[in-house]
Every structure is written in structure tokens, then in C-alpha cells.
Amino acid sequence: xLSTGTRPGPDLTAxxxxxxxxxxxxxxGVTRLAASAEDGVARRAFAEWMAQGGARVTHDxxxxxxxxxxxxxxxxxxxxxxxxLDTQPRGGRFDGTLGVLAAGSVALDLHEEVxxxxxxxxxxxxxxxxxxxxxxxxxxxxxGSAVFSGALSLHEALGxxxxxxxxLRDALAAIGIDGDSGAVPPRPEAYVExxxxxxxxxxxxxxxxxxxxxxxxxRKITVRWIGRAAHTGPTPMSDRRDAxxxxxxxxxxxxxxxAARHHHLQRSAARIVIEPNSPNVVVERASVxxxxxxxxxxxxxxxxxxxxxxxxxxxADTGTRLEVVADTLRAPASMDRRLLEIVDSAAQACGFVPLxxxxxxxxxxxxxxxxxxxxALLFIPSVGGIAHHPDEFTEQEDVEAxxxxxxxxxxxxxxxxxxxxx
Amino acid sequence: xLSTGTRPGPDLTAxxxxxxxxxxxxxxGVTRLAASAEDGVARRAFAEWMAQGGARVTHDxxxxxxxxxxxxxxxxxxxxxxxxLDTQPRGGRFDGTLGVLAAGSVALDLHEEVxxxxxxxxxxxxxxxxxxxxxxxxxxxxxGSAVFSGALSLHEALGxxxxxxxxLRDALAAIGIDGDSGAVPPRPEAYVExxxxxxxxxxxxxxxxxxxxxxxxxRKITVRWIGRAAHTGPTPMSDRRDAxxxxxxxxxxxxxxxAARHHHLQRSAARIVIEPNSPNVVVERASVxxxxxxxxxxxxxxxxxxxxxxxxxxxADTGTRLEVVADTLRAPASMDRRLLEIVDSAAQACGFVPLxxxxxxxxxxxxxxxxxxxxALLFIPSVGGIAHHPDEFTEQEDVEAxxxxxxxxxxxxxxxxxxxxx
Numbered sequence: 153x154l155s156t157g158t159r160p161g162p163d164l165t166a167x168x169x170x171x172x173x174x175x176x177x178x179x180x181g182v183t184r185l186a187a188s189a190e191d192g193v194a195r196r197a198f199a200e201w202m203a204q205g206g207a208r209v210t211h212d213x214x215x216x217x218x219x220x221x222x223x224x225x226x227x228x229x230x231x232x233x234x235x236x237l238d239t240q241p242r243g244g245r246f247d248g249t250l251g252v253l254a255a256g257s258v259a260l261d262l263h264e265e266v267x268x269x270x271x272x273x274x275x276x277x278x279x280x281x282x283x284x285x286x287x288x289x290x291x292x293x294x295x296g297s298a299v300f301s302g303a304l305s306l307h308e309a310l311g312x313x314x315x316x317x318x319x320l321r322d323a324l325a326a327i328g329i330d331g332d333s334g335a336v337p338p339r340p341e342a343y344v345e346x347x348x349x350x351x352x353x354x355x356x357x358x359x360x361x362x363x364x365x366x367x368x369x370x371r372k373i374t375v376r377w378i379g380r381a382a383h384t385g386p387t388p389m390s391d392r393r394d395a396x397x398x399x400x401x402x403x404x405x406x407x408x409x410x411a412a413r414h415h416h417l418q419r420s421a422a423r424i425v426i427e428p429n430s431p432n433v434v435v436e437r438a439s440v441x442x443x444x445x446x447x448x449x450x451x452x453x454x455x456x457x458x459x460x461x462x463x464x465x466x467x468a469d470t471g472t473r474l475e476v477v478a479d480t481l482r483a484p485a486s487m488d489r490r491l492l493e494i495v496d497s498a499a500q501a502c503g504f505v506p507l508x509x510x511x512x513x514x515x516x517x518x519x520x521x522x523x524x525x526x527x528a529l530l531f532i533p534s535v536g537g538i539a540h541h542p543d544e545f546t547e548q549e550d551v552e553a554x555x556x557x558x559x560x561x562x563x564x565x566x567x568x569x570x571x572x573x574x
Numbered sequence: 575x576l577s578t579g580t581r582p583g584p585d586l587t588a589x590x591x592x593x594x595x596x597x598x599x600x601x602x603g604v605t606r607l608a609a610s611a612e613d614g615v616a617r618r619a620f621a622e623w624m625a626q627g628g629a630r631v632t633h634d635x636x637x638x639x640x641x642x643x644x645x646x647x648x649x650x651x652x653x654x655x656x657x658x659l660d661t662q663p664r665g666g667r668f669d670g671t672l673g674v675l676a677a678g679s680v681a682l683d684l685h686e687e688v689x690x691x692x693x694x695x696x697x698x699x700x701x702x703x704x705x706x707x708x709x710x711x712x713x714x715x716x717x718g719s720a721v722f723s724g725a726l727s728l729h730e731a732l733g734x735x736x737x738x739x740x741x742l743r744d745a746l747a748a749i750g751i752d753g754d755s756g757a758v759p760p761r762p763e764a765y766v767e768x769x770x771x772x773x774x775x776x777x778x779x780x781x782x783x784x785x786x787x788x789x790x791x792x793r794k795i796t797v798r799w800i801g802r803a804a805h806t807g808p809t810p811m812s813d814r815r816d817a818x819x820x821x822x823x824x825x826x827x828x829x830x831x832x833a834a835r836h837h838h839l840q841r842s843a844a845r846i847v848i849e850p851n852s853p854n855v856v857v858e859r860a861s862v863x864x865x866x867x868x869x870x871x872x873x874x875x876x877x878x879x880x881x882x883x884x885x886x887x888x889x890a891d892t893g894t895r896l897e898v899v900a901d902t903l904r905a906p907a908s909m910d911r912r913l914l915e916i917v918d919s920a921a922q923a924c925g926f927v928p929l930x931x932x933x934x935x936x937x938x939x940x941x942x943x944x945x946x947x948x949x950a951l952l953f954i955p956s957v958g959g960i961a962h963h964p965d966e967f968t969e970q971e972d973v974e975a976x977x978x979x980x981x982x983x984x985x986x987x988x989x990x991x992x993x994x995x996x
Contacts, residue, residue, distance in 0.1 A: 240850060384962075396825065
């Protein structure tokens with residue numbers, strides 16, 4: 153990847169390869185779930201790399217890691233950059249990880265300039281690894297950034313439980329995170345996140361960089377059908393209250409109805425947990441995680457009601473009872489205008505013409521922006537738009553483009569350009 | 575329960591309470607999956623109870639336990655009686671366990687008569703605890719009895735894997751079962767199993783005992799839909815190959831089609847395993863365990879083809895690929911005529927008029943009968959027909975009726991009445 157000059161420690165290529173190997177299986181991508189043992193190893197590798205380069209590394213009580221470069225003194229404002237090191241099961245290498253390590257690499261380069269007196273920033277910089285962005289192990293997703301920005305209470309976050317009923321609190325404790333580990337920076341003046349696009353818009357437009365203007369909203373509904381366990385053999389069909397049949401009818405009707413009435417919404421049911429899950433026992437409980445995504449809150453409201461009515465019908469038709477376990481709306485974000493203009497201007501100065509675009513997926517930058525922290529999201533292409541799959545890949549030259557723009561933008565931000573624009 | 579006279583050790587009520595407590599949670603029934611730690615504890619309690627009463631207790635390489643009473647010398651034929659100590663997740667206390675312990679209690683009573691010279695049988699008796707009857711943890715069910723009777727190879731059985739990919743071999747080794755533990759009795763002259771009905775026919779007929787003449791056939795089909803993992807957000811709907819959507823459509827269509835065309839068949843889909851099972855990743859693989867049960871093999875053949883066509887259609891409609899992982903037919907059994915007449919005659923002599931009936935569920939007696947071991951299945955009522963549920967219950971007076979008939983029948987069999995009827 154990029155030359156890193158004379159700074160100490162591994163360069164971006166080396167650290168990316170090192171961290172990508174943690175939780176990796178040949179052909180199976182990377183499985184590094186939030187607060188797992190693998191996540192613990194990756195966190196330590198990241199902390200060591202940053203500390204070696206001169207950062208003070210700390211974490212807060214929800215496990216967010218901060219690699220702090222206090223260039224401008226303890227009273228100066230902070231700029232944040234980063235992403236997340238957790239992955240989906242069998243996820244890709246670039247999603248999240250590239251954003252953390254690219255920002256770390258840029259920070260080390262800038263720190264070298266500061267250390268040698270070539271550069272005197274007016275702001276401090278922290279590189280962030282946010283906890284449980286993916287929401288694969290603990291729901292909801294974007295946990296760490298939501299806690300930091302005040303959208304989710306620490307108590308609620310630490311009480312989240314995975315599919316084995318392990319709490320986030322206990323999972324973090326198991327990898328050595330028990331409360332904060334020292335002073336954590338305050339809310340930053342601005343946050344910048346580099347991320348792979350997870351779509352094909354950049355490739356179709358022939359651009360190497362994109363800047364997110366706004367994001368789609370997401371409505372996430374988790375429901376549970378409750379029936380009654382019984383022997384799958386002798387139990388008369390008329391006696392059965394089959395929660396898996398209800399869930400199947402609910403999932404099938406959800407797709408049919410939303411495709412017919414709201415066909416441009418993105419929609420999915422991707423997680424199901426059933427009990428007892430034995431071939432010979434009628435299922436007593438089936439929980440399903442549904443998502444609806446679109447640009448317009450009103451439409452998500454209407455579509456959500458359509459979905460809930462379909463779930464109720466599935467319950468009525470199977471003699472089961474429906475419980476709505478969670479029904480949350482992530483509002484569409486408008487990313488910070490002034491900040492995206494700085495990133496755009498930095499990109500143009502480097503010779504890139506970023507595509508102004510929307511993001512369907514949620515990212516930590518979106519959680520922060522929605523809680524009032526000015527945030528920018530810089531995209532680089534994913535080959536084929538593949539995401540959450542072992543085949544996820546971004547070309548080296550596109551990684552270099554992203555790092556170049558991120559470095560230029562962060563340089564301006566630590567120089568104080570965001571505040572100067574007020 | 576019944577008085578046990580002067581024989582040593584706990585009586586049936588006490589040992590039933592003791593073993594029912596293993597794996598039990600208040601309100602949650604009993605979870606004692608085959609070859610689990612709980613199963614190991616129950617096996618040791620059973621072995622100790624039998625050994626204390628004078629049995630030689632041994633097990634074979636698939637873990638079937640034999641409590642042997644060698645009353646008639648090593649060359650005499652054997653009679654077997656028993657059932658299974660494994661349960662479903664959150665299963666009932668009576669299913670299987672009662673059959674093992676009632677037979678054990680009867681054996682101890684008879685042994686006391688033999689020991690004191692009141693009774694001189696011409697046959698040996700072994701009380702059986704068959705491994706993994708339920709098929710909850712390892713599929714197929716009826717594993718131990720199928721291996722003993724030659725329908726399933728030991729190698730295949732030990733290679734079965736549970737949902738966590740643990741083999742039956744390793745699970746057994748973890749509870750101390752690694753190969754056989756000494757001489758195991760040969761194929762018996764006859765096998766008798768007492769079991770709760772798991773239906774309402776006895777209650778509706780006002781009878782305390784039933785004798786199974788024959789059983790329904792069962793066709794068990796496990797299929798897997800294979801799609802492609804992708805981000806549930808930005809991935810265009812037209813790109814998705816969603817294996818959970820395919821499974822949901824398959825399960826829903828299976829019920830609709832079979833109900834319309836073969837409405838008197840019992841049918842179910844009660845187990846599903848999906849990967850990755852994260853709310854934010856389109857499901858790549860979904861495996862579902864389907865069952866069809868009915869009296870007629872031809873109809874199961876036709877209905878199975880209807881089901882497979884529906885599964886293929888679900889694959890085609892979702893862009894996924896279908897794999898048939900397993901497709902097995904358990905033939906309907908006609909239980910041994912001469913043996914059921916002996917059990918019936920023994921019951922009538924005790925003042926009971928057994929209902930001649932069919933069983934929808936599989937039992938170890940069915941596996942043995944289908945492999946040529948003359949077998950009888952004696953039913954007693956289940957309140958409300960409830961089975962595979964914590965509320966499963968059989969009244970004390972019905973348990974006593976079952977034990978009385980079982981004892982009378984086993985007395986005749988160890989006296990040699992089965993062979994005398996040739």
C-alpha cells in the first residue's frame with residue numbers, strides 16, 4: 153500500500169494483513185464477532201500498533217477504543233476518525249477494519265510530521281474502533297457509537313445479550329474490558345469515517361471516491377410467535393400451534409406484500425431463533441428479525457404496519473400468539489454539510505471527483521451525525537458491490553485513493569478548518 | 575407407586591423422582607439430551623439402582639445399557655424390556671423414562687422371587703436403556719435400537735453429529751462410554767416396551783391399557799437451500815439469493831399443499847438451522863427437517879414428491895439451490911402377533927381389557943420389530959394426549975396398571991411362553 157516514510161512499526165498493508173488474519177479461515181472470510189476472543193486479539197494488535205507509533209490508547213466502558221494523539225494540548229478540540237474492527241460471521245476483510253487502520257495509518261504519518269516539527273495542528277486527533285457496529289452478535293447494531301453519542305444508555309448496552317444469553321458486559325469482561333481504562337476524549341468537533349461502499353454505485357459511475365450526503369432510514373422489527381410444544385407424530389393437526397409455521401408464513405407474506413406495495417424498499421428477514429428446534433417437537437417459540445430500509449420515514453411507517461398486519465395474520469392462521477419484541481426506527485441522516493464540503497474540497501485538491509451519494513447501510517458516522525456530532529462518510533468502491541461475504545474486495549489503487557483523501561481531509565480538520573468555516 | 579416388597583434399593587416412585595430431577599428445571603420440564611452430561615448422570619443412577627438389585631450392568635459401543643439378570647444360565651434365551659432415558663429439550667418426565675424404570679422395577683421384583691427360590695424362569699431378562707431414541711440431538715432417532723438390531727451400522731451411528739458438530743462418538747466418550755464395557759446379551763427372543771400413549775385414544779375409549787398392533791410409516795426429509803450471503807441493506811433486491819426466504823416459502827407451501835391433497839397425513843417442519851443467522855446478512859444456507867407420517871407407504875411416496883416439488887419451486891423462486899440432505903422412510907410396522915396375544919392375555923388375567931391400536935410415533939419397539947426382533951408395545955394414557963411438553967402427565971393409577979400388566983407379561987415371557995406358542 154502507501155509508503156509510510158520513516159515512521160515506526162508496520163505499515164498499513166502489514167497491519168491490515170495481520171488483523172485480517174485474526175478470525176480468518178481459508179474461503180470462509182473473517183469471523184470476528186464483537187467482544188469475542190478474536191475481537192480481543194484484534195483490539196490488542198490495534199492498540200499495540202498505535203501505542204508503538206506514539207498514541208495513548210484507552211477505552212471507555214462500552215469498549216470503544218481511542219488511540220489519542222494530543223498534539224494541541226488537553227484543552228484543544230478533538231477530531232475523530234475510524235470505524236470498527238468487528239465483523240459479520242464469515243464477513244469480509246475490508247468492512248470496518250480498513251476504516252480503522254487507514255485512519256490509524258494517516259494518524260501515524262501526521263504524528264511523524266508533528267514530532268519532527270514540520271506540522272503544528274490546532275486540534276487533537278483520536279482514532280476510533282467502535283464496539284459492535286455490525287450487530288451480528290448483539291442487537292441493536294452501532295452499539296458503541298450510539299453509547300458515546302448519547303443515543304443509547306451504557307446500562308442498556310451492557311445488558312444486551314447474544315444468542316447464548318451472554319451479556320455484552322460479560323463478553324467485554326472476558327476480553328479484559330471492565331469499565332473505562334482512563335481518560336477518554338470529549339465529544340469531537342468532527343468525525344470522519346472511510347468505508348467500502350457495499351454497493352455498485354461508484355463502479356457504475358466510474359469514480360474512486362464517494363461522499364455520503366445522506367442515508368436511508370431503517371425500520372427494524374423483531375417479533376416472536378408463541379405456540380405450544382407437542383409431539384410432531386401423534387398430536388392431531390387440529391391441536392397444533394406451530395410457531396415455525398407461523399414464522400414461515402410471516403416471512404413469506406412479508407416479502408410478497410412489501411414487494412407488491414413498496415417494491416423499492418430494501419427488505420429482509422435474516423435471523424431466526426426457534427425453540428426447542430428438535431425435529432420431533434412442534435416449535436413453541438420462533439423469533440424473527442425483520443428489516444425495512446428506504447429514504448422516506450412515512451413510507452417505512454406504512455410498510456411497517458403492512459408487515460405487522462401480516463405477522464398478526466400468520467399468528468391467527470396458526471393459532472399462535474404474536475409478540476412484538478422490538479420495533480425501532482433509525483431516522484435518515486443528513487450528513488454535515490460543512491464537513492462534507494471540506495472532505496470534497498480535500499479530495500478535489502488531490503485530483504479526485506467524489507460522487508455525492510446516499511448510503512443504505514448504517515455506519516457509526518450515521519449514529520454520531522444523528523446525535524449531533526458533525527460526521528462525514530467517505531466511500532471507496534467494493535468490487536461487484538459484494539458485502540458481508542468472504543468475497544468482499546477492494547482494489548489496492550482504490551484503497552490508496554481513500555487513504556490519500558482521508559489524510560488530506562484530516563490534515564485540514566486538525567488544522568481547525570471545520571471551526572474556521574462557522 | 576406400587577409396593578416393592580422386601581427388595582433392596584429405592585422403589586419405582588423414588589427412582590422415578592430421582593431420575594426425573596436430572597436435567598429438570600421448574601416449569602421447563604426435563605432436558606436430558608442423548609449423551610449429554612445429564613444423560614450420563616441418569617445412566618449412572620440407573621446402573622447403580624440395577625446393580626444394587628443384583629443385575630450385571632453393561633453397555634455396548636453405541637451406549638445402549640443392559641441390566642442383565644442371568645437367571646437361566648448363559649445359554650438360555652433372553653427376554654428384553656425397557657425404553658430410553660433421553661428426552662426432548664423441555665420434554666416430559668414419563669416419555670421413555672417410565673418404560674425403563676417400570677421394567678427395571680418389575681425385574682427387581684421378579685429377581686427377588688428368583689433369589690428366594692419362589693420362581694424359576696427358563697429365560698434370562700435384560701432391562702434396556704436405548705441410546706438417542708428421541709433424535710433431538712442426533713438425527714436419525716431410534717439410534718441405539720437400530721444399531722443393536724442391525725438396521726444402522728455402528729460406524730454410521732457414532733459418526734452422527736449434533737448441531738454443534740460434536741459426534742455421537744465424542745459425546746459418548748465425554749460421559750465415559752468408549753466401546754462396549756463387557757459381554758452384551760444376544761438378540762432376544764422378545765422385547766416388551768411400556769410407554770405413555772402421547773395421544774388421546776385410550777382416554778377417549780375409557781381404557782387404562784392399550785396394545786399396539788401396528789404403527790404408521792414416517793417419511794423424513796431434510797433439505798438445504800443454498801443462497802449467497804450479502805448485506806441486507808445496500809444489496810439490490812434483484813441480486814439477492816435468500817435461503818431463509820426459500821425455506822419460509824418451502825415450509826409454508828409444504829403445509830398448504832399437504833393439507834389440501836393429503837389432509838389426513840401428520841406433517842411438520844420442526845427444526846431449522848441457518849447460516850450466518852445475523853440480522854444484517856442475507857442467509858446463505860437454510861436446512862429444514864420435514865416429516866410426513868401416515869399409515870400408507872404409497873401415499874407417503876406421493877406426498878413426498880409433492881413436498882420435494884414445492885421445495886424446488888421455492889428454490890427457483892428465490893434464486894437458491896436445493897440439496898436433499900436426507901430422505902428416509904420408516905416402514906409401517908406390524909407388531910408381532912403372537913407376542914401381543916401374550917401381553918393381551920396377561921392383561922386380561924389382571925382384569926384389564928387393552929385397546930388394540932396403532933401408534934403414530936416411532937418407538938424402539940418399532941425399530942426392533944422392523945429388524946425381526948419380536949416386539950410388543952404396551953401403552954398407558956397421557957392426560958390430554960400431551961407429549962414432548964413439560965405438562966406431559968400420566969395418572970398414578972394408570973402407571974400402576976401398566977406396571978401390573980408389564981410384570982404379568984414378563985413373567986410369562988421369562989417362563990418361555992413365547993417359544994412354547996410356536
